Amino acid sequence: MLHIYICEDEEVQLNRIRDMITEYIADLRIDARIVAARQDPEEIMAELHDNCQPAVFFIDVQLDGYDMDGFDLARRLKWLNSEYAVVFLTSSDHLAYKVFEYNLEVLDYVVKEPEYFQQKGIHEGLRKRLDRIFEKLNSLCDKKNKTSIAFACGGKVTDVITEDIIYVQSVAGKHQAEVYLDNRVITVRQSMKYIYEQLSEDFIYANKSCIVNKSKMRELDKKERFLHLEGGFRVEVSYRELNGIAKFMLSNR
Structure with a gap:
């Protein structure tokens, strides 16, 4: 009340x-x-x-x-x-x-x-x-009532609803990551390992530098190893993660 x-x-x-x-x-x-x-x-x-x-x-x-x-x-x-x-x-x-x-x-x-x-x-x-x-x-x-994660963004902390995240990508050569939402991208200073540990089981690695929201996965091109996500995004899938993602998508159709 x-x-x-x-x-x-x-x-x-x-x-x-x-x-x-x-x-x-x-x-x-x-x-x-x-x-x-x-x-x-x-x-x-x-x-x-x-x-x-x-x-x-x-x-x-x-x-x-x-x-x-x-x-x-x-x-x-x-x-x-x-x-x-x-x-x-x-x-x-x-x-x-x-x-x-x-x-x-x-x-x-x-x-x-x-x-x-x-x-x-x-x-x-x-x-x-x-x-x-x-x-x-x-x-x-x-x-x-929804699960959220706190990201360090510059000099402030931003709470993001977990289910709104499409994917997280590390920035090459920097101790940063980019969090992709449907309407914006947030640059944060946490490591991928830390971010993955804070997220729920609803997320999976596409490759060692990219974590995706399982519910946002739309199509997997196994030959070219590209995963198409909600919002028109596309990420590369490593050989190591390919079968796991394919198995998950088949079991949830």
């Missing part, structure tokens, strides 16, 4: 936002519940002492009258658990863009338009925004 937390300094807006999100998750039968709706950010932090569920936080940017603003609260939450999802609530587009200036990894933001609070039920504009937010949350949950 997804846990929802709301932090908004204005009581009237807090209650309306809570009611609208409650109505939204009920209408769509989303497996979620509002755990806390508070004006004080410290009370939000206090609610998290034993939380181990996926969580999203709707946080007002300004939080007037408190020792921390929404940006400070978001930083503390991300430090506590980097997988927490944060949605900022703001009355100004200008404040929303500061999210990017502060390099905060947030899911989305909602500009609190006056008309959102002037009618019963959920305003259509807000409903569309919530559709977008919960669609992103679903994608995040799906991603967390």
Whole structure:
């Protein structure tokens, strides 16, 4: 179940936002519940002492009258658990863009338009925004349920869903490898041996410098020793690996 937390300094807006999100998750039968709706950010932090569920936080940017603003609260939450999802609530587009200036990894933001609070039920504009937010949350949950591998790319670490990898090829003369996905190539600094050990049994060597995803194999040319992969890729197969790949492909037809 997804846990929802709301932090908004204005009581009237807090209650309306809570009611609208409650109505939204009920209408769509989303497996979620509002755990806390508070004006004080410290009370939000206090609610998290034993939380181990996926969580999203709707946080007002300004939080007037408190020792921390929404940006400070978001930083503390991300430090506590980097997988927490944060949605900022703001009355100004200008404040929303500061999210990017502060390099905060947030899911989305909602500009609190006056008309959102002037009618019963959920305003259509807000409903569309919530559709977008919960669609992103679903994608995040799906991603967390899939196996991933962490690659060192330059000065940062990138997580890649294992099943999205088509093949991995070492770079000749360098302590690098290239990870081929359907829409990009990532250059990493791990050895082929290390990468192969991190991958599941769904991968196989095509040759000593190339590892392929078994599910991405499409056609094997045994005479020319070329393996055709999903996405139009083609890799050479060594004599040593040829029979093993052929046997696997025949058994999975």
